[in-house]
Amino acid sequence: MKEQFNTALGNLVEKLQGWFNTIIEYIPNFILAILVMAVAYFAARYVSKAVAKLVSRKVQQDSIKNAIARVSAVVVVMVGLFIALGVMNLGKALTSLLAGAGVAGLAIGLALQGTLANTFAGLVLSFRKKIQIGNWVETTGYAGEVIDINLKDFTLKEADNNIVIIPNKTILENPLKNYSLTTRMRVFLECGVGYESNLEKVEQLTKEVIANTFDQVKQPEDVEFYFTEFGDSSINYLCRFWIDAESMLEKLRAKNKAIIEIKKAYDKEGINIPFPIRTLQFDNKLNVKAPDLQEAFINN
Template structure:
């Protein structure tokens, strides 16, 4: 019995001695691994700050700049951890951890597919030079000023001051018209004049009125004018000209100014802008020719 206890005790002592020997042998490696981890941590913090400053110059959205800088820092920490485990001959352990993390990441990715797709779309939109905060855009049936692009949603403020919030994925997958990419917009005016009007006078007066009303229009020759059809009550035309504008509000203001000035000019020149006319016929030839039918109608 005593010999058995002594043997067990010797086994424990020898095991502890071997662990102690191993610990002493790996102490330099352990210190080096700790040094690598600490270095990776401080380098990651430095890279995080530098990346944030660089990305902030390209992207106006703070949330996007933060997540990109943090991703770069996490990548550096993972690299430092991998090197440290390699120094301790534990790289296989890290491989197992990464495999487990990959499986867990796949499961989480499938569960949060829409959220992740919106996040990725938000990052992509933030780096697109042709879509910036402050632009006037039209997409998915809405038109307004871009006031925010974050990791989840795309925010517009319409002309009536309503806020429209759309998932980033919808913006990336659908056509988008950006009115702010050019400094000029074309204004179109449709109107009609009476059949008694002198069409040459109407054309010349309209083009001259537009040229006088807008500094951007240098001469009447820069104004497009086309008669389009013989309408029910008027001869209709289309007038188009270019202005310096980057959003729809400026275009609407210019159109309003053009309509007011054209109306004043037409009133002064006594040019009629007719409204639709309907002729009502009250004579009933059938009733005059056959009075009995009128009696039958009144009795019913």
């Protein structure tokens, strides 16, 4: 029994001595690993600020800038951690950590597939020069001013002041019309005049009214005018002209102004803008006082 105790005690002392020797041997590596992590921490702070400043030149959204800066800081810290583990000769631990990170990343990616898709779509949208905050856009059946682009959604304010929140993935996968990319818009105006009208006079008068109403139209010849069809009660035409505008609201105001001025000019010149009229004709010879009809009304 005594021999077994002495053997066990000897093994314990030998094990402790081995651990102590290992600790003494790895103290320089441990100190160097701590220094590496400290350098990585301060480097991450510097890189985060530098990245935020660089991204701010391309991206207006604070949420996007902060997210990119944080991701860059995490990357620097992770690089420092891997270097520190390598300095301490923990190759197996490093391999296990990478394998675990890969499995965890795959599981998280599958679980948050929709969220990650919106996040990456938000990053892509933030770097697109053709989509900026303040632009007037139309997409997926909605039209309005872009008021926010973040990592989750794309926010529009419509003309009626309603807020529309659309997932970033939807914006990236669907067509988008940006009215603010150009400083000019074409106004389409459709109307009709009576069949008794002088069509040459109607065309010339309409062009002159548009040219006199809008400074952007230098002369009547700049206005496009086409008679399009013989309607039920009018000869219809299409009028097109360019204006300086960057939003649909400006376009609507221009169209409203054009309609008012054209109506005034037509009234002054006696040009008729017809509208559907229903005529009730009572020239039949039905005798409502006939005895048979009176008897039928009485019975009913």
